[in-house]
């Protein structure tokens with residue numbers, strides 16, 4: 001989707017102020033253009049799934065939206081201000097990033113690892129206060145991790161460590177969550193728990209202030225739990241919009257280079273890979 005830049009102060013039809021906006025963003029990796037001239041505004045109350053094939057540029061985009069990578073062209077604004085103009089601590093109070101991979105270099109209790117993400121809120125000598133410890137405990141509770149609070153982080157399984165990383169991002173208490181493959185290593189039950197936690201996090205009293213942008217390879221969970229999707233093809237183009245308008249058989253087949261069909265049963269829908277030589281309903285790739 002390539003659209004003209006819009007003023008950062010633009011409100012949507014529901015009167016919501018933009019939380020994050022990409023203005024004419026172009027992302028490159030070596031000689032490849034991953035995303036070209038992309039302009040889009042993200043509003044509070046939305047859960048965005050960034051989808052696309054391996055190497056399409058999902059991590060690159062999330063890192064750029066977080067202000068950790070420079071774009072080749074264009075810029076990103078948060079609350080109407082360019083990311084580059086935000087002081088570091090204030091930026092960390094406004095957006096939390098969960099990276100794709102975490103490597104722990106030392107032993108530490110799970111609770112203390114989660115508490116590290118309270119750093120943008122610490123004052124004075126930098127010691128955490130009761131409300132910081134309460135925030136860390138609440139984040140662990142939200143993801144069913146309270147029983148692991150005293151465990152050494154080095155002893156966790158891959159899925160447990162992934163959920164602790166998500167708890168740490170939640171504990172940062174920033175209204176914008178940028179999550180790079182938060183479902184990686186999680187079994188189906190915990191993937192759904194994770195999405196339900198994020199849905200709860202962005203609805204109700206918080207719908208006017210909180211946004212989630214995550215990358216995810218499971219198109220069906222995205223169709224069920226995300227409100228919007230951004231589908232990258234890795235060659236510069238992207239489609240952005242309501243999740244069911246974007247993660248369609250036609251658009252997803254083209255982006256992933258494999259025909260997908262949408263099957264429906266008892267009110268449920270699923271995008272599944274077409275069987276080679278199977279029924280003619282599978283879309284032909286253009």
Ligand SMILES: Nc1ncnc2c1ncn2[C@@H]1O[C@H](COP(=O)(O)OP(=O)(O)OP(=O)(O)O)[C@@H](O)[C@H]1O
Nearest residue numbers: 029030031034052053054055056057058059060061
């Ligand atoms: N320094 C670099 N030089 C050249 N290419 C790079 C460099 N860094 C990253 N890339 C390439 O940029 C592309 C986008 O990488 P990115 O990690 O953003 O993709 P992704 O969509 O998140 O992939 P995945 O689904 O595999 O996690 C990849 O093809 C990667 O090899």
